[in-house]
Amino acid sequence: MGMQSMVDFKWPGLTRPDGNRLSFNRAAFVAVDRYKDISYDPIYRPQALYHRALEGLHANNDAFLLQEVATNLPIYREDTGPTDFHLHLPPGGFQLVLVTSGMFTFDYDGKLHYVGPGAVMLQSAIVHRQLFYTWSGMSTEENLRTPQTVVPDPTCMGYSGKFLEAFITDPTTFPNPTVVGSEHIKEDETPRTAWKHPLHNRPAGAGFWVQDPLELEALFRAYPADALGSVASPMPVHVRDLGIEAPSGNLVTGHIIATDPRGGSLLPKSTAKADAEGLAKGEVVVYRIIRGTALFADGSGKPLELATGDTVTAGKGAITLTDVGEDTQILRLGLLRGIEDLKMWTPTQRDEIDALAGQIITRADLRSERVTGKPVGYLYE
Template structure:
């Protein structure tokens, strides 16, 4: 993603990020990104269009970025296809992916994951690549309007692959080194042991997390306290990212079924913990499908529709209503983000310049499905 500068593994004196400290916006602010104003741009790769929640990003001191990634070209073109092996090194190592349509195959540290709508992946500085994605063949404008969901079904999996992706700070400001280029990848061997160097401030507990949308820990639990009004029962799914993110971010999907159709996989043995709505020094809501109503502290109400995002201070808004057949992502940004610092431009370029030197050993695995992904750049 970044311009690579020359780097020397043996002489670099880099330690931890030593740039400006990160600061969540502690004010009662409300910033809305409307889908009607969305700008989809091929920022990093020609096959993917990125739609950034820029209003929220800037209002929150450019500390946390949420964007939608929409696949827009077939995989068989010479300038698209599988990616290289690479790393993302945002402050705290945080990268979140929530698939909302189509299907993908991701390779994390040599282990393949076939995922569809509703799958959640969170990783902290792990060597990875994207191997496969679906493309609908529709023209761009039609492709961008196909519905999104967090429930896997045959129709949604036939669309072009899309996902929501989140980073702490902007991907252009932190290292994204290419480890193995696409022309040098040997499918019979897998990078396994990487450069061990105290280069990154990954928090305690941070690592790799995958939640399948049909797993037991992904079941939707009914919200019974009456805080969110709806003609349909409101359900909550904990996407499980608080601990594996290093206690930086919490995540929940709040949803309702279509009228007369039980779509959401549900738990019958527990109810949702309403305290999830209190988590976060800053909160972000993104409507994946349907619509939701919110109330500001002064009692002013506003509505968000599919594709809209609101970023707000801790107590600046509350969710008060959901339409039927609505899927809503809620992210709570925790105070530990304020303990992180950004990479300086010099640090970023030096790490990018190290590129393939980061890998120091390769192991051939009997089966690619053996073993869990490991964090790289850590002793």
């Protein structure tokens, strides 16, 4: 098959994390990552610049990371192009991707997904590859200023591909093994391969999840001010449920809080009201301003104003959303109690699994068609 040999290893102590248990910051803390203070860095590959919400990560005992990934070089260069086939093994197997501009093609376990602004993907340690991305051709400075959105529109689709990405814990602390390196991929067969491995470590009920921004479940519903308290805004406030709570194994909730531009109707809407219970969940909450402005208040009533690119991480009840500007889109993630049932990988485990690389594969199947076949991750069942 043009890929590595597969061996059914028996690794005592390697199939589950065995380090310290994760814990939230239970204080009424508020940590802000201001866009004006951040830098973009090519941490893993030259075409991808990363902006990490480190203040929030560290204030919350390094339990959860939100970062922006910005494509900044064309795909046809020798040092860029598609990634290798790899997998991430965070505690709980949790990785969230929310596309905010451009277009991507991702290969998850042998099945292609073509995604643009507003698409949500959640995966639990599935072998995958980023196959294609758009690049605008603009300079780095101009590229990093391109507008972001969670609603598909032709303008944002034409920009460089960007997405918000979230992990439980910092990616440098857990294994990220390469399964098939770029130089060993045979495009006529390897990309159709679905793999089985024993290290997914996902909670019961967790699995693969994709939400298209124009499907019925992704419609924006009226903000339930009667249950959550009123939010001042020049435009009606709406909420989109990303649907990630159950697929994550009840680890994280996800919502977009948004308003239309003045005089326009950008958001695809339902006449129903949003679920207040789901929107209120979170032992710790993370808010990212994708576009526009928002105002929060802490327990003493002190205001906290955030603008495009800002992120705030806060303990339960430490902040309240009070104002939302026009043409604003806010990602809200609620971190649930189940995260504290997880353990970290020890440094030794991390290094051993990374060193195994493709040897962690215990079975492989080829799909007859890359866009059909059994659901992604079926070999893990």
